[in-house]
Amino acid sequence: MDITQITVFVPVFTIIGLITFFLRALFLYILPEIMENSIIKQGLQSVSNSLLVALVVPFTFFIAGVFSPWRIEVLALIVVVPIIWITKKPGFSIILALGIFLGLDFIFI
């Protein structure tokens, strides 16, 4: 890799860095009235739940190091959101979704 490629990638990193900053800052600055953050707080209040978000979300899109958003597991993660909304039980819903997730992995892969 030469210096030309570095000049290509550094602007890419800057774009990613700026968007990452924006993602972190957005709801710190503005939280719309419609968003009830007590549910999010409840979901993330323990270290293990934070780990779940930090681990499962990125790894859902990366199976064996390959970026693949069009997977049935991603659908399972999307489906869990209304389940949490309806049942009002985040812990149970997440476990249910993960169970389905793992089952699908065994059936289809």
Next chain:
Amino acid sequence: MGIRMELDLTSLKLGLRLMSPIIPSMIIFGLIFGFTGGNADLPLLLVSSTSFIIFAGTAQFFVILAIIQNDPLVTIIVTAIIINIRHLLYGAALHHDIKAKGLKKILVSYLLTDEVFIVASEIKKKIRVNELDENSVKFEDMLIGAGFFAWSVWNVCTILGHLFSGLLVGVFTFSSEFIVAGTFLGYLVIQWKDYPSDRLFILEIIVVGFILSFWFRSSTLLIGILLIGAFLAMVEQYRENQRISKGVT
């Protein structure tokens, strides 16, 4: 017009102290990240620039892997953004706790990583159980202290991992997926330190993770650990309830 930002030294130190149990895990992850770039003959400037510009470990890891695989630039950008979308949740969860404005709030936004969020959760827990007096410390300053410590360690370890990538070849022989999972499990050190009653559970999780890693990879390994972990947590909770009810009667 000068930019002024007043920081409370006691809160900064406290943030730094709360971050310290997570640091060994970050050191290993940072070394592996630098090693991955160095081992693929990517220049030090390129690898280390991701650490101080992006500062989001998992996203950086996959950006570097995508560069190694010659993925298109659009894929690299979209990938990194999708991985970092979870940070929206952290911002939403801390919205009412961050009172600072101006440069201090910008700094908190930049430093709000997974690790800093874990420290934030710990601080709030300590305030809830009266281990920490809310009025004697500044929440934002503690986060800045913790975040700056993490940022420094992460950047130094990235550079060291790259510089010594030739020497580390024999050390990092595990698959990257197992290393990433293992490193995140290292974040449970805080739980281990502060809540002795959770130690058995953490040990069980680590043993389960290690055993499962012989058969499963990637997300299946993580989901497997979390599912069995959830089951073990319920068993532990049941046993705890039994103990309490026996003690009461």
